[in-house]
Amino acid sequence: MTMETKSDRPRTGPREVGRAALRGFGLALVVLPGAVALFTISLVSMALIPIGVGIVTTPWVLTGVRMFADWRRALAAEWYGVRIPPAYRPMPKDANPWTRTFGMLGDPATWRDLRWLPVDMTAGFLTALLPALLLFYPVEGFVIAAGLWRVFPDGYWYGFVPVTGQASAFGAAALGLVLLFFAHFLTPRLLEVHFRMTRSVLASGQGELSERVRVLTETRRDAVDTSAAELRRIERDLHDGAQARLVAMGMDLGTIEVLVEKDPEQARRLLSQARQSSAEALAELRDLVRGIHPPVLAERGLGDAVRALALRLPLSTEVDVELSGRADAPVESAAYFAVSEVLTNAVKHSGANRIWVDVHHAEGMLRISVTDNGQGGAAIGAGSGLAGVERRLGTFDGVLAVSSPAGGPTMVTMEIPCALS
Structure with missing residues (x-):
């Protein structure tokens, strides 16, 4: 669950209001034909599965649906910080059409996408278009009050105001002014409602849980691999470094025992060499310990x-x-x-x-x-x-x-x- 701060909420300055209206209008132009086309093609493709044609076409069609949904996820996150995590099951890249078709149809996220398309083409279209209507509809009231009410047919209504003369035209302008006042505060929030509705259909608690489990599984595997690699490094460093020096020291000490009576001078040189080897072995052990967990x-x-x-x-x-x-x-x-x-x-x-x-x-x-x-x-x-x-x-x-x-x-x-x- 994410927490929203004050800065995450839509601002209501003139620039933000205009941007939200234009974004909503552009989105509405894409939502209706895109959702209708994808939903229709998906139904036709799945209906053709029994005769074999749908086995080939369905993966491509459902991939297009996922791309459409992912595009909306990206817009929701970029415009309003509304996170809609995808929770699609992974599919092998070399899977055959049969496996891909029934693998995608067996994914709950696929059916969430397909349920979302009818919602998107109806309520989604309206909530995307409403911010633009709320901002631009008052312009018509001002145009009517400017004297152009005469070109409108008799019995024309602006909202709930019947336009029959200049006085009622001013009433239409007043209504437009009220709508413009509300548009200033509501337009960005209405577009945010569109994305939150999208999240309510596309996202699921199970999907977020699955994504969380997937991330934890990957990080646990990485941690295990890292630990195993670290143990191998420690073993290699001990074997090639300190252990080799300690073995050499043991051999030198054995030689010293033999030479201490016969050749004291050579024994002293070997003792000096053994002392140097012990200091180097100690330094390597300290470096190794520091690499595992530094004392500081x-x-x-x-x-x-x-x-x-x-x-x-x-x-x-x-x-x-x-x-x-x-x-x-x-x-x-x-x-x-x-x-x-x-x-x-x-x-x-x-x-x-x-x-x-x-x-x-x-x-x-x-x-x-x-x-x-x-x-x-x-x-x-x-x-x-x-x-x-x-x-x-x-x-x-x-x-x-x-x-x-x-x-x-x-x-x-x-x-x-x-x-x-």
């Missing part, structure tokens, strides 16, 4: 951990932290490694010479932004590193947004819902 993160929290990250960067980095407490350890860990990956990307690929990091908590959200003055062009995609960050945050219902126009600057914003202790 556990001891001092996310803010100081991010500052420690910045100190190790080769670029000038400013860190601004405003946190009144600490988030849960898993959230802090996910945020820390997400920031680490973004900073690594900035150092390697951005060409920047300065980075700014802002960490704060507001309205139940941990918000982190990383900005650099590099060349831009960053995008979330497979293999970019940012895709991995997005998956990591998705495990906690977090989101990642990237603004990186050509020429820079690049801003990566991360949000994770959480409470601070």
Whole structure:
């Protein structure tokens, strides 16, 4: 469920009123023929399924219905912030016409779309056209009062005002003025009603639940894959690094035991070498532990951990932290490694010479932004590193947004819902 703020509600300035009327009029011109045509073609195509023709045509027709519905979802979100999540079942790309036809017909979302088309061609058409009528109909009253009432036939009515002379024409203008007053306040809201009615038919609680389950399943799978990859990395680092050095130290110590009486000088050299190997093994173990869960993160929290990250960067980095407490350890860990990956990307690929990091908590959200003055062009995609960050945050219902126009600057914003202790 989404919460609407005051800024989400339709404004009623002259520009917004005119825009809503024009949008509604243009939408009405598309709604009626589009919905009628798609509904009729869908019924004909499904009726032809028993003779085989519909097996071929129905998937294409239903795909067109989905595209029409998705277009309306996009308009609802863009114009009035009305979110209508699609909940179509996935279909294999290489599915044959038989599988596609009955797979789509077995999808509840398909039948919601088909039920929506008759509603759209009737009530949807009227609610789209009404904002334009409410704004433009008063113009007729003003035209009548201007003296053109004489060209109208006898017994003409403007609303509930019978136009029989100049006095009644002024009455029509007064009614038009009242309608214009209401149009100023109601026109944008009437168009919003159109989209909310669309949502009431197209959306379903089950659909939103299914989408939520799908997202959680994907993020859980990503988390499991990430954990497995991390365990393999730790095993590889231990085997190739610290373990190899410890084995070499054991062999050196065994040799020292043999040489301590026969060749003390050689034994001292091997002891020095063993001491150096132990120091390197300890450093590698510390680096490995820091990669699993940095001690500074556990001891001092996310803010100081991010500052420690910045100190190790080769670029000038400013860190601004405003946190009144600490988030849960898993959230802090996910945020820390997400920031680490973004900073690594900035150092390697951005060409920047300065980075700014802002960490704060507001309205139940941990918000982190990383900005650099590099060349831009960053995008979330497979293999970019940012895709991995997005998956990591998705495990906690977090989101990642990237603004990186050509020429820079690049801003990566991360949000994770959480409470601070």
